[in-house]
Structures are given as structure tokens and as C-alpha cells.
Amino acid sequence: MSSKLQIKKKRPRGADGYKIFSIRITEDTLDRITNLSDQTGHTRNELIGLLLNYALDNSEVVANQS
Numbered sequence: 046m047s048s049k050l051q052i053k054k055k056r057p058r059g060a061d062g063y064k065i066f067s068i069r070i071t072e073d074t075l076d077r078i079t080n081l082s083d084q085t086g087h088t089r090n091e092l093i094g095l096l097l098n099y100a101l102d103n104s105e106v107v108a109n110q111s
Contacts, residue, residue, distance in 0.1 A: 058065070078096075082089045 078089050078092055081087075081092055085092070087095075
């Protein structure tokens with residue numbers, strides 16, 4: 046009896062709930078993220094996601110003070 050290689054269809058990009066896009070950041074910010082990555086063992090991508098979620102959860106919109 047031979048077993049067959051089962052190959053699942055590849056999910057379309059973004060089907061896992063993630064989207065890919067590029068951003069521009071300063072070298073200093075990149076260095077800080079890289080240092081944090083080295084210290085924690087998390088990838089820069091993981092850290093950026095954590096930092097963005099924290100910032101969004103702890104942000105509020107305030108009215109302009111004229």
C-alpha cells in the first residue's frame with residue numbers, strides 16, 4: 046500500500062487575518078526595535094504588532110484646544 050503526498054491548497058494572501066504593507070521609520074526607531082528583539086527573542090515583526098496594539102489600546106482622540 047503506497048501513501049500519497051497530500052498537498053493542501055494554499056490560502057490566498059491575507060486569509061490568515063494578516064495584511065502586508067510597508068512603512069517608513071527612522072534608523073533610530075529601527076535600532077530600538079532591533080535591540081528589543083535581541084533582548085526578548087521576539088521577531089521585529091512580532092514586537093511591532095505588540096507595540097502597535099498597545100498604542101492603539103492606550104490612545105484617545107482629543108478635541109483641538111483653540
